[in-house]
Structures are given as C-alpha cells and as structure tokens.
Amino acid sequence: xxxxxxxxxxxxxxxxxxxxxxxxxxxxxxxxxxxxxxxxxxxxxxxxxxxxxxxxxxxxxxxxxxxxxxxxxxxxxxxxxxxxxxxxxxxxxxxxxxxxxxxxxxxxxxxxxxxxxxxxxxxxxxxxxxxxxxxxxxxxxxxxxxxxxxxxxxxxxxxxxxxxxxxxxxxxxxxxxxxxxxxxxxxxxxxxxxxxxxxxxxxxxxxxxxxxxxxxxxxxxxxxxxxxxxxxxxxxxxxxxxxxxxxxxxxxxxxxxxxxxxxxxxxxxxxxxxxxxxxxxxxxxxxxxxxxxxxxxxxxxxxxxxx
Amino acid sequence: xxxxxxxxxxxxxxxxxxxxxxxxxxxxxxxxxxxxxxxxxxxxxxxxxxxxxxxxxxxxxxxxxxxxxxxxxxxxxxxxxxxxxxxxxxxxxxxxxxxxxxxxxxxxxxxxxxxxxxxxxxxxxxxxxxxxxxxxxxxxxxxxxxxxxxxxxxxxxxxxxxxxxxxxxxxxxxxxxxxxxxxxxxxxxxxxxxxxxxxxxxxxxxxxxxxxxxxxxxxxxxxxxxxxxxxxxxxxxxxxxxxxxxxxxxxxxxxxxxxxxxxxxxxxxxxxxxxxxxxxxxxxxxxxxxxxxxxxxxxxxxxxxxxxxxxxxxxxxxxxxxxxxxxxxxxxxxxxxxxxxxxxxxxxxxxxxxxxxxxxxxxxxxxxxxxxxxxxxxxx
Numbered sequence: 006x007x008x009x010x011x012x013x014x015x016x017x018x019x020x021x022x023x024x025x026x027x028x029x030x031x032x033x034x035x036x037x038x039x040x041x042x043x044x045x046x047x048x049x050x051x052x053x054x055x056x057x058x059x060x061x062x063x064x065x066x067x068x069x070x071x072x073x074x075x076x077x078x079x080x081x082x083x084x085x086x087x088x089x090x091x092x093x094x095x096x097x098x099x100x101x102x103x104x105x106x107x108x109x110x111x112x113x114x115x116x117x118x119x120x121x122x123x124x125x126x127x128x129x130x131x132x133x134x135x136x137x138x139x140x141x142x143x144x145x146x147x148x149x150x151x152x153x154x155x156x157x158x159x160x161x162x163x164x165x166x167x168x169x170x171x172x173x174x175x176x177x178x179x180x181x182x183x184x185x186x187x188x189x190x191x192x193x194x195x196x197x198x199x200x201x202x203x204x205x206x207x208x209x210x211x212x213x214x215x216x217x218x219x220x221x222x223x224x225x226x227x228x229x230x231x232x233x234x235x236x237x238x239x240x241x242x243x244x245x246x247x248x249x250x251x252x253x254x255x256x257x258x259x260x261x262x263x264x265x266x267x268x269x270x271x272x273x274x275x276x277x278x279x280x281x282x283x284x285x286x287x288x289x290x291x292x293x294x295x296x297x298x299x300x301x302x303x304x305x306x307x308x309x310x311x312x
Numbered sequence: 313x314x315x316x317x318x319x320x321x322x323x324x325x326x327x328x329x330x331x332x333x334x335x336x337x338x339x340x341x342x343x344x345x346x347x348x349x350x351x352x353x354x355x356x357x358x359x360x361x362x363x364x365x366x367x368x369x370x371x372x373x374x375x376x377x378x379x380x381x382x383x384x385x386x387x388x389x390x391x392x393x394x395x396x397x398x399x400x401x402x403x404x405x406x407x408x409x410x411x412x413x414x415x416x417x418x419x420x421x422x423x424x425x426x427x428x429x430x431x432x433x434x435x436x437x438x439x440x441x442x443x444x445x446x447x448x449x450x451x452x453x454x455x456x457x458x459x460x461x462x463x464x465x466x467x468x469x470x471x472x473x474x475x476x477x478x479x480x481x482x483x484x485x486x487x488x489x490x491x492x493x494x495x496x497x498x499x500x501x502x503x504x505x506x507x508x509x510x511x512x513x514x515x516x517x518x519x520x521x522x523x524x525x526x527x528x529x530x531x532x533x534x535x536x537x538x539x540x541x542x543x544x545x546x547x548x549x550x551x552x553x554x555x556x557x558x559x560x561x562x563x564x565x566x567x568x569x570x571x572x573x574x575x576x577x578x579x580x581x582x583x584x585x586x587x588x589x590x591x592x593x594x595x596x597x598x599x600x601x602x603x604x605x606x607x608x609x610x611x612x613x614x615x616x617x618x619x620x621x622x623x624x625x626x627x628x629x630x631x632x633x634x635x636x637x638x639x640x641x642x643x644x645x646x647x648x649x650x651x652x653x654x655x656x657x658x659x660x661x662x663x664x665x666x667x668x669x670x671x672x673x674x675x676x677x678x679x680x681x682x683x684x685x686x687x688x689x690x691x692x
Contacts, residue, residue: 208449274664275516277515
C-alpha cells in the first residue's frame with residue numbers, strides 16, 4: 006500500500022495549481038449561485054490536464070486527482086467527466102465538455118448548456134448525442150451547476166456506443182462523482198474551519214465548543230473517507246470500488262453539508278457567505294445516478310455477484 | 313387525543329373546515345418575497361378572518377374565537393390536507409409569536425390595537441432579536457434604546473429579520489439600561505417599521521428568496537408608553553415568552569404539514585431500497601404528531617409553552633431535513649417534483665434554516681439538557 010503521491014502526480018498537481026494561479030478566478034458575486042469557470046475550462050482544454058487519463062504512463066488515478074483538485078475551486082467547471090469518463094472514447098468522436106444523463110436524452114442534465122456531447126445511459130445501450138447549443142434550453146436550478154434540457158432529439162447526430170460501453174461508463178461516472186465530492190468537501194470544510202475559529206459567541210470562538218468540535222471531527226472523517234475511497238476507486242478502476250465510493254459519498258453528503266451549514270448559523274444560509282460555492286454542488290451530486298440507494302444496490306450487486 | 317378524534321362537534325368542525333378550504337383556498341402560487349408576497353399573505357389572512365378561521369384559540373374580544381387547541385389542530389390538519397398556502401410566510405411572526413406574546417404580556421391597549429390587525433390581515437410583523445455579533449448568544453445584544461422624555465431613541469442593527477422589508481411592526485429587543493449586563497436591562501418593544509431612521513437591507517438565501525433582512529436603526533424615536541411590552545428592562549422575560557411560543561407551539565401547522573408530506577412520500581415510493589427509510593420517517597412523523605399534540609394541549613392549559621417545546625422544535629427541525637432529503641432521493645434531482653419555488657428542492661434547502669431559526673439545534677439541546685432533564689449547567 007502506498008498512500009503517498011509519486012513524483013509524477015506531485016508534478017501534475019503542481020502544474021495544475023500553477024495554471025490556476027495564473028487565472029483570474031472570480032467567485033460568484035453576492036446574490037449569484039452559479040458561475041461557470043469559462044476561463045478555467047478554456048485553459049483546461051488547451052493544457053492537456055483533462056487528457057492525462059489517455060496517456061500510457063498515467064491512469065484514472067491521475068485523472069481523479071485532477072478532478073478532485075478542480076472541484077475545490079469556487080467556480081463550476083466541467084472537468085470530472087472529461088478527465089475520468091472522457092478517456093473511454095476517442096476525443097474526436099466524443100468531444101468535451103460532456104453532459105451525462107440517465108434514462109432519456111431529454112431529461113435535465115448538468116453542463117448541457119456548455120456541452121458538445123451528451124452521453125445517455127438508456128439501460129440497454131449507451132447513446133452519444135452531438136449537442137447543438139440551439140437545441141438546449143436552460144433549466145432553472147438552485148444547485149449551482151448549469152442544467153439544461155434538449156428541446157428535441159430529432160435532427161441531432163446520435164449514435165449507439167453499444168451495450169458493452171455501459172458498464173465502463175457507469176463505473177467512471179461513479180468514480181467522477183466520488184472524486185468531485187471529495188474536492189467539494191475539502192473546500193467547504195476549510196471555509197467552515199476558518200469561520201468557527203474566528204467567530205465568537207459567549208465570549209469564545211465557536212470552534213472551542215465541544216458540540217461543534219465533535220461533529221466537525223466526524224465530518225473530517227467523512228471527508229477523508231470520501232477522498233480515499235475515491236482514490237481507491239481510481240486506482241483499481243473496478244466496478245465495485247467505484248460503486249462503493251459513490252455510495253459512501255452520496256450517503257455522507259447530507260449530514261456533512263448540514264453540519265457545515267449549521268456551524269455557520271444564519272450567515273451560512275445566505276449567498277453572502279462563501280460556503281454555498283461548494284455545498285450547492287454537493288447537494289446536486291446527492292441525487293445523481295439515482296442517489297445513494299441506487300449506488301448501494303449497484304455496489305451490492307457488483308461486489309457480491311459471484312459470491 | 314380522544315378529544316381530537318372522537319368528539320362529534322370536532323367531526324362537524326372538520327367537515328366545515330374542509331368545505332371552506334375547498335371553496336376558498338387560493339389557486340395561484342404564493343410569491344416568496346417582495347410586495348407581491350405581502351399582498352398575497354394579507355389577502356389570504358383577510359379571507360380566513362372573514363370566514364371565521366383566523367385566531368381560533370385567540371380571545372374573542374380581540375377578533376379570535378376562543379376555541380380550544382383541539383379545534384386548532386383539526387383546522388391545521390385540514391389546512392395541510394387541502395394543500396393551502398404554507399403558514400411559513402410573512403404572517404408567521406404576527407400569528408405565532410408576536411401575537412401570543414402580546415396576549416401573554418401586553419397591555420390592554422396594546423392588545424386592542426395590534427391583535428385585531430394581525431388576525432384580520434392588516435399588519436405584518438417581523439422579529440428583531442439577532443444581531444451580527446449576537447446570534448446564539450442573544451443576551452449579548454447591543455442595540456441601544458435610550459429614554460428621552462416620553463420617547464425611546466433606538467440606535468443599532470439587527471439581522472435575520474425575516475420579511476422586515478414588507479413588515480409593518482417589529483418585535484424588537486433593545487438594551488435600555490446600558491449599565492446592566494447580559495439578560496438584565498433589556499426591553500421588548502414594538503417598533504413600527506415605517507419610522508424615520510429605519511433602513512432595511514434584504515439578504516438573499518441559498519433557498520432563493522431574499523426574505524432575511526438586515527435592519528439598521530439611526531435615532532429611531534418610539535413612543536415609550538405604546539412601545540414597551542412586559543415592562544421596561546424586563547424584556548428578557550418577555551423574550552423568553554416569545555421564544556417559548558416560537559420554539560413550542562408556533563410550528564404546529566408546519567409540523568402537521570410535514571406529517572402529511574411524509575404520507576405523500578410513502579404513497580409515491582416505489583423503490584424497495586427507499587421503502588424502509590420512508591417507513592422510518594413515518595414512524596418519526598407519528599412520534600412527532602403525538603408529542604406535538606400533547607405539548608400543544610398542555611401549553612394551552614398552562615398559558616405559555618414550557619421548555620419541553622425545545623424537544624419538539626429539535627425533533628421537527630431534524631425530521632424536516634431528513635424528509636426533504638428522502639424526497640430528493642426518491643424523485644431525483646432533475647424531477648418536476650423538485651422544481652419551482654415550492655418544490656422539494658426549495659423545501660430541502662429551506663430545511664437547513666429549521667435548525668438555526670429560533671435558537672440553533674445546539675441551543676435547543678442545551679435547553680433540553682438543563683431545563684427539561686435537569687442536568688448541571690455547563691460553562692458558557
């Protein structure tokens with residue numbers, strides 16, 4: 006077992022951090038719930054970070070590290086799917102940004118307003134849709150990702166990627182979900198730790214109260230658990246590990262986000278406090294791919310089928 | 313409970329309530345903020361008042377009907393089943409804790425002036441308790457009330473004053489004795505929101521609307537005689553009565569609505585994995601119902617709710633969150649059930665405030681530990 010990043014991984018993350026430091030990333034202004042990081046997206050597209058998973062010397066682990074790091078940003082950008090699911094397909098056939106859907110190509114999907122490709126899990130086939138932005142209507146959402154819906158499918162270029170593409174697609178979707186959740190949790194936790202150290206009530210910092218310390222300690226365990234399960238899933242790229250990581254993340258999100266908001270009081274419920282940059286997105290991921298009960302069912306089926 | 317379910321009069325009352333709601337419930341969606349919200353809330357309150365359905369337990373001389381809590385519960389049950397507008401709106405403070413505080417602690421003149429206005433949909437109230445530096449530690453409040461002749465001059469700042477931008481009056485806590493510390497030297501005053509020197513700044517919440525507000529007071533002059541409720545420098549005691557109502561009986565209608573919502577989830581649940589979770593929620597909802605009803609009956613008998621209200625407040629707040637989380641799982645994040653101003657997504661985000669408003673869940677736990685269970689008081 007090796008929990009240390011190797012030299013290549015450290016270099017990749019260092020390069021990513023340097024690239025991000027060179028960008029003027031403006032978090033949402035007061036009253037805004039969503040800012041799509043167009044400049045980040047553009048840099049990512051040209052810098053090759055999202056294609057690391059296609060390189061022979063690298064794996065999904067490097068892709069997941071990148072997805073986790075990008076999720077920590079205060080702005081939203083389509084990176085997890087491109088970094089982790091994208092390498093399953095030739096880049097010229099399935100162009101990024103990617104939007105993902107389940108059941109039907111006409112349901113609301115994250116990042117569809119930006120997407121050039123929509124991948125749809127139809128249950129018995131994986132459908133690829135080349136997205137025409139004129140066919141996308143934005144869907145109002147409180148959850149800080151840009152959501153959109155195709156107005157109709159007729160006339161759009163679609164093709165079947167085959168039943169065999171479904172299992173890897175679902176596996177990587179779950180991996181992306183877990184890695185993104187881990188990054189969001191990290192930034193949200195950092196924000197709250199800063200708050201409880203500096204906000205005083207009853208003459209002392211909030212963070213000195215044991216009731217708060219205990220639950221933040223539990224949240225820290227949750228955050229680390231999510232991270233390490235996501236990394237394990239990325240390392241093995243196995244169906245069951247990915248399902249377990251997604252189950253853990255989706256199960257953990259409600260209590261984790263609730264506790265973080267709770268310790269910021271009413272201020273934490275407003276758009277004037279930065280916590281929502283990350284927790285809105287966590288809340289959206291909570292329901293993705295059918296939610297935690299669907300992940301748990303998948304984890305059970307994928308882990309013990311042959312037992 | 314026997315009284316609620318078994319009494320022939322209550323059965324007839326229930327039928328009457330159901331028929332009236334069917335004929336009078338608004339058909340258009342309630343706006344969540346701004347002047348439209350004010351008009352909507354006042355219109356609906358006026359309609360209930362004219363129909364004889366406002367202030368069921370309030371004294372008859374102030375526009376109520378002097379009925380028992382049993383009738384109130386029946387009304388709320390039918391109200392929830394009819395899908396009538398949420399009671400968690402701009403009329404909430406007036407009806408559920410400012411009004412009851414005036415009944416318990418106000419002068420005859422204050423009651424005669426304000427209570428009929430609240431019931432008949434003429435006035436909206438907001439709360440001015442919390443300050444930027446005084447949240448859970450409410451007794452550290454610093455907004456000043458200086459007596460000058462027969463006036464009280466208010467300077468300072470309040471925050472989290474829901475609907476202050478559309479309110480007519482505010483239940484306001486000010487420090488009237490600057491030499492006193494903490495709980496002493498505070499007064500509970502009625503502040504008309506149209507006075508010179510008041511500035512209101514709405515704050516947008518993550519659930520969408522800008523119902524939270526910050527309120528600034530710059531030499532606001534209140535007539536001393538009309539303003540003070542429960543005695544000058546005795547405001548902490550009056551505030552505890554207000555918080556007793558807020559934590560105890562104010563959410564009864566919302567609790568009953570939540571119980572109805574759990575039944576909706578149970579009806580819609582076709583997911584075998586989710587079914588045990590929904591069953592757990594139903595069990596919790598049944599427990600909440602029993603606790604709420606018994607507490608409401610006991611509070612009515614004693615006049616003011618006791619600290620046990622914190623048990624129900626905490627149980628309700630945490631159940632609200634779990635119910636809306638289950639709804640998100642059940643329907644899926646992109647579903648129509650979650651969309652819109654009154655969908656489950658709104659409820660889910662709004663539920664976060666339930667364990668903060670009226671005293672955080674941590675404060676409620678302290679109250680339960682110290683005042684209900686009789687445990688030793690910890691160091692602040």
